[in-house]
Amino acid sequence: MKSYIGRDLIVTDGTTLLGADNRAGIAEIMTMAQELLTNPEIKHGTIKIGFTPDEEIGRGADRFNLERFGADFAYTVDGGAFGSVDYETFNAATAKITIQGRNIHPGTAKGKMKNAALIAMEFNAFLPVLERPEYTEGYQGFYHLIDLKGSVEHAELTYLLRDHCREKFEAKKDTLQLAAEHLNSKYGLSTAVVEIADSYANMAEQIKPHWHLIETAYAAVREVGGNPQSNPVRGGTDGAQLSFMGLPCPNLGTGSHNHHSKLEYACVQAMDDCAALLVRIAQKYGEGEIKRR
Numbered sequence: 001m002k003s004y005i006g007r008d009l010i011v012t013d014g015t016t017l018l019g020a021d022n023r024a025g026i027a028e029i030m031t032m033a034q035e036l037l038t039n040p041e042i043k044h045g046t047i048k049i050g051f052t053p054d055e056e057i058g059r060g061a062d063r064f065n066l067e068r069f070g071a072d073f074a075y076t077v078d079g080g081a082f083g084s085v086d087y088e089t090f091n092a093a094t095a096k097i098t099i100q101g102r103n104i105h106p107g108t109a110k111g112k113m114k115n116a117a118l119i120a121m122e123f124n125a126f127l128p129v130l131e132r133p134e135y136t137e138g139y140q141g142f143y144h145l146i147d148l149k150g151s152v153e154h155a156e157l158t159y160l161l162r163d164h165c166r167e168k169f170e171a172k173k174d175t176l177q178l179a180a181e182h183l184n185s186k187y188g189l190s191t192a193v194v195e196i197a198d199s200y201a202n203m204a205e206q207i208k209p210h211w212h213l214i215e216t217a218y219a220a221v222r223e224v225g226g227n228p229q230s231n232p233v234r235g236g237t238d239g240a241q242l243s244f245m246g247l248p249c250p251n252l253g254t255g256s257h258n259h260h261s262k263l264e265y266a267c268v269q270a271m272d273d274c275a276a277l278l279v280r281i282a283q284k285y286g287e288g289e290i291k292r293r
Contacts, residue, residue: 001257001265008268018264020077020256024271026051026197028254029077030277042279044286047073053237061241066285072282073213073248076239077278080253082270083226085217087207087250091160091169092199095176097123099155099183099192113152114187120148120155123192130204131172139164139232143172164202164232202238203250206243213250220280224273252277 001009012018013172021084029049036042052061080086103114127143129135136142148157159176163169173196194257207213214230221228239249257272 002265003047004083004270007270009265010268011265012262014262016262017260018266020264020266021237021254021259024254024256024266024274025079028275028278030272031275032282035275035279036282037068040282042286044282047282048071050074061238061245064238064242066242066247069247072178073210074141074215074242075217075278075281076237076240076242076249076251077274078237078239078251079235079256079259080251081254081257082253082267082273082277083100083221083228084253085214085221085228085230085250086233086237086239086252087214087230088204089200089202089236090164091166091201092236093161093169093173093196094199095159095161095173095194096197097157097159097176097180097192097194099150099157100190101124101151101153101155103152106111114191115152116155117150117152118186119183119191120150122156123157123179124148126182127175141165141168141172143175161196162234166202169243200240201244203240203243207248207250210248213248216281216284217250217252217277220277220284224276226273226277227271 010018010020033047033049036044036047048069050064050069050229052064073182097120099116099120100114101119102112102114104113106113123270124145130143131140133142133144141161144160144162146160148155150156161169161172161176163172170173176194176196180194183192208278218228233251239250239251242249253274254266256264
């Protein structure tokens with residue numbers, strides 16, 4: 001926040017979210033559209049604009065009709081500082097672990113009771129403590145326990161699995177299975193059941209063959225007065241799903257920070273820069289400057 005001294009910030013009242021990662025992006029996209037429509041001297045090709053509801057729950061691209069959209073490539077505008085050009089995301093999955101216990105009166109429970117809640121705690125203890133979100137950064141992946149509920153009879157745990165490296169990502173899945181096998185050997189077959197559903201994959205492999213997207217964004221950021229930077233995204237974006245669907249789609253920053261928290265904020269001047277960046281990217285492709293490769 002110190003880098004914005006003297007600038008204007010949009011903030012919450014401290015009791016709710018701002019939603020700046022998405023809302024700032026929408027505002028910047030629409031500002032770009034207005035600029036291109038009202039200034040015909042800005043040369044550009046055909047511009048397609050799309051908004052994906054349910055992006056925050058990972059379903060934004062589920063029903064996106066690429067053929068109808070009709071674009072060769074795209075950029076998402078979703079979060080981060082002005083100048084960020086993101087093309088590496090996590091490989092992501094959600095894991096649900098179901099623990100089946102056996103309830104019986106505690107007075108006669110010896111050798112008979114299986115406390116599912118305690119077994120769930122034992123399952124979680126099997127996972128590496130230092131591979132939790134609060135201990136990781138950069139390219140380090142994690143197991144994130146997002147929900148835990150249970151009783152003596154039945155318990156459920158839900159984890160988010162994340163890693164930029166495909167091999168480490170698959171190893172995390174294997175670790176969950178090994179934990180379940182250990183508990184099943186100790187407490188009986190089917191005590192612990194693991195279900196894993198992939199959410200999205202690291203879009204870098206889909207972006208790198210279309211590197212003109214990154215080079216163009218870098219050049220445009222500099223021309224607008226910024227310093228381009230690319231960092232591994234420690235989250236998701238619809239651009240990942242869209243890229244694997246056949247629409248190469250890196251992500252651009254919106255001039256907003258502290259997303260998904262009550263401390264979220266956006267800088268007005270940075271948002272102006274982001275809107276100018278979108279115009280410049282459209283202009284660069286429209287001028288035929290870019291050699292696609």
